Amino acid sequence: xxxxxxxxxxxxxxxxxxxxxxxxxxxxxxxxxxxxxxxxxxxxxxxxxxxxxxxxxxxxxxxxxxxxxxxxxxxxxxxxxxxxx
Numbered sequence: 001x002x003x004x005x006x007x008x009x010x011x012x013x014x015x016x017x018x019x020x021x022x023x024x025x026x027x028x029x030x031x032x033x034x035x036x037x038x039x040x041x042x043x044x045x046x047x048x049x050x051x052x053x054x055x056x057x058x059x060x061x062x063x064x065x066x067x068x069x070x071x072x073x074x075x076x077x078x079x080x081x082x083x084x085x
Contacts, residue, residue: 002053005062012067021068026078028054040077 005011014021026040044052052058056077064070 001051002062005066011063015068015072018072020072020074021063022074022076023059023063024076025056025059026076039080 028041029039041055043057044050044055046052053062056075060070060073060075063073
């Protein structure tokens with residue numbers, strides 16, 4: 001989410017010194033969620049129950065808009081589902 005990116009990363013400095021960045025775009029659902037959701041949604045949902053910053057598309061474009069070239073991104077996604085018991 002945006003709160004982790006803004007607080008934890010100086011994106012222009014990172015982009016200057018690294019060859020690539022692993023963007024882990026999964027675990028976008030919370031354990032206490034009351035609705036079913038994808039673990040790595042490609043796009044944000046337009047539903048108030050979902051945080052619009054929690055999608056693969058939003059994440060890669062946010063990093064790009066803040067200075068990381070697309071050519072330095074390695075995007076990690078998952079195809080798993082989780083069930084709470």
